[in-house]
Amino acid sequence: MKSVGIVGNGPANLLPDLLLFKGKIDIWIGADRGAYTLTEKDIPVEYAVGDFDSITDNEKLLMEQNTKYMEEYPSEKDETDIEIALNKAFELEPENIYLFGVTGGRIDHELINIQLLYLIRNKGINGYVVDKSNSIEMAFPGTHTILKNEAYPYISFIPFTKVVEGINLKGFYYPLENANVSWGSTRCISNKLLSKKGTFSFEKGILLLVKSCDTIQA
Structure with a gap:
């Protein structure tokens, strides 16, 4: 069963230990600063997507060295970085999609990120929003x-x-x-x-x- 993990830009203190998921997840996608978060954990990134407006030039350089494919988007767009990452995950046709770093911080982003589980489940894919305190399906x-x-x-x-x-x-x-x-x-x-x-x-x-x-x- 192919599993994809997406890491967003949520507060770092709310993230679970991502290293515990390395055996479960086959492909990692970083959304904006999420790609740098994976780089910090020494987890290889298959795709980094987003506008990358929340990272420094040095962080971006390190992220690029840890990323196989990078797709940069303008800051003014119709989709959030997480939804862009999710659409990339759909192209990979996985059985499971895990969303990390999508809770906490701005409540509007948290609520819509939880709603993304509907898009995932409606495609027949198992979806999980996971943070340090919760796992949502x-x-x-x-x-x-x-x-x-x-x-x-x-x-x-x-x-x-x-x-x-x-x-x-x-x-x-x-x-x-x-x-x-x-x-x-x-x-x-x-x-x-x-x-x-x-x-x-x-x-x-x-x-x-x-x-x-x-x-x-x-």
């Missing part, structure tokens, strides 16, 4: 198996569409049967698996599956 109707991950023990189901109908949670601390959840409801927030795996299913709508680490929130 998108699920379409059906039955899905979820495996326990000690790094992200808390599991939340957030409606992406206005209403998600017929939700069933099995193998969870808080089980659920044939429930409907709409925008604004906190009913499916902060659940846990009882054992190594569980299942969730739903009949209509789209869900965001958010796995989180043990941090305290209000």
